[in-house]
Amino acid sequence: MNKKLAVVAFGGNALLRAGQKGTIDEQESNVHETCENLMALIEKDYNVVIGHGNGPQVGNILLRNMAGHKMFDLPLMPLDICGAYSQGFIGYIIEQQMRNVLYSKNTKRDVITFVTQVQVDKNDPAFQNPTKPIGPYYQSDELDELKKQNPDDVYAEDPKGRGYRKVVASPTPVEILNKDSIEELAREGKIIITVGGGGIPVFMPEKGKLQGIDAVIDKDLASSMLATQINADEFYILTDVPKVFINFNKPDQKALDVITVTEAKKHLDDGQFTEGSMAPKVRAAIQFIENGGKKCVITESKELGKDNVGTQIVTD
Numbered sequence: 001m002n003k004k005l006a007v008v009a010f011g012g013n014a015l016l017r018a019g020q021k022g023t024i025d026e027q028e029s030n031v032h033e034t035c036e037n038l039m040a041l042i043e044k045d046y047n048v049v050i051g052h053g054n055g056p057q058v059g060n061i062l063l064r065n066m067a068g069h070k071m072f073d074l075p076l077m078p079l080d081i082c083g084a085y086s087q088g089f090i091g092y093i094i095e096q097q098m099r100n101v102l103y104s105k106n107t108k109r110d111v112i113t114f115v116t117q118v119q120v121d122k123n124d125p126a127f128q129n130p131t132k133p134i135g136p137y138y139q140s141d142e143l144d145e146l147k148k149q150n151p152d153d154v155y156a157e158d159p160k161g162r163g164y165r166k167v168v169a170s171p172t173p174v175e176i177l178n179k180d181s182i183e184e185l186a187r188e189g190k191i192i193i194t195v196g197g198g199g200i201p202v203f204m205p206e207k208g209k210l211q212g213i214d215a216v217i218d219k220d221l222a223s224s225m226l227a228t229q230i231n232a233d234e235f236y237i238l239t240d241v242p243k244v245f246i247n248f249n250k251p252d253q254k255a256l257d258v259i260t261v262t263e264a265k266k267h268l269d270d271g272q273f274t275e276g277s278m279a280p281k282v283r284a285a286i287q288f289i290e291n292g293g294k295k296c297v298i299t300e301s302k303e304l305g306k307d308n309v310g311t312q313i314v315t316d
C-alpha cells in the first residue's frame with residue numbers, strides 16, 4: 001500500500017507515428033516499445049495506471065462506419081459508441097504488449113483494461129461552440145444530405161481546403177465513473193489501462209440515468225483528472241520530445257527542466273505552446289499540481305527512469 005502510484009498518459013506516437021499507415025503490426029510494435037520503456041517505473045516498484053489517445057483509430061472507425069452506411073445501409077453509430085470501439089481494441093493491443101514485456105522480464109503483474117465512461121456537464125459552454133474536428137472530409141454538395149440524416153450535427157470547413165468535417169464539443173471532464181475500482185486494483189499491483197481517448201463522454205439527462213453524447217474529451221485532461229481522483233503521487237505525460245521547449249524550432253529555443261505553475265501559465269498566455277499539441281499537456285500538468293499532485297513530468301517514453309527526466313511542473 002506504500003508504493004507510489006503513477007498515472008502515465010501515452011501520447012499518439014505510442015501507437016502510431018508520422019508516415020505510418022496504421023497497420024496492426026505497426027501499432028503493436030510501437031506499443032511494445034513504449035511498454036518496454038514503461039518498465040523503468042514498474043521495476044522501481046511503482047503501481048501504474050495507463051491512459052491513452054485514440055485520434056487516428058477513432059477516425060478510421062468513423063470512416064468504416066460511413067462506408068458501411070453508404071454501401072450497405074448499415075445504421076450509423078454515434079460517436080460515443082465509436083469511442084467505445086476504439087477503447088476496446090486499443091486497450092487490447094496495450095494489454096497484450098504489456099503482458100509480453102512483463103513475461104520477457106520475468107515480472108508478475110496482472111493487466112486489466114477498462115472501457116471507461118467519463119461524465120461531462122451537458123451545460124458545459126463547449127457544447128455551444130463545437131471545435132474538435134473528427135472523421136472524414138466531405139464536399140459541400142454532400143452536406144445537405146448529411147444534415148438531413150442528423151440535423152443537429154455541425155460541420156466546419158477545413159482551413160487547408162480539404163473539404164468539411166464534423167466538429168464536436170470538447171467539454172471538461174467532471175468525473176471518471178469507475179475511479180474507485182481503478183484505484184483499488186492499481187494499489188493491489190494490477191496495471192490498469194483506462195480513460196482511452198479521454199474516456200467515453202456521458203451525461204445525466206435526469207438523475208440516475210446515464211446517456212452518451214457526441215463529444216471528444218482531451219485525453220491528457222482526462223488522465224490528469226483521473227490522477228487527481230485516484231490520489232496518484234505522480235503524473236507522466238508522454239509525447240515525442242524529451243522536454244518542453246519555449247521558442248520551439250527557433251534559433252533561440254530553450255528546453256525547460258523545472259518550471260512552476262505560475263511560469264507554465266505565463267508561457268501559455270504568451271502563446272509558447274501550440275493548441276492541439278503541447279498546450280493541452282501543459283494545462284493538464286497544471287491541473288494535476290493545483291489539485292494536490294506531487295510531481296508531473298512531460299517527456300518521451302525512453303526517458304522514463306532517468307534522473308531529472310523531462311520537464312517537471314511544480315508548485316510555486
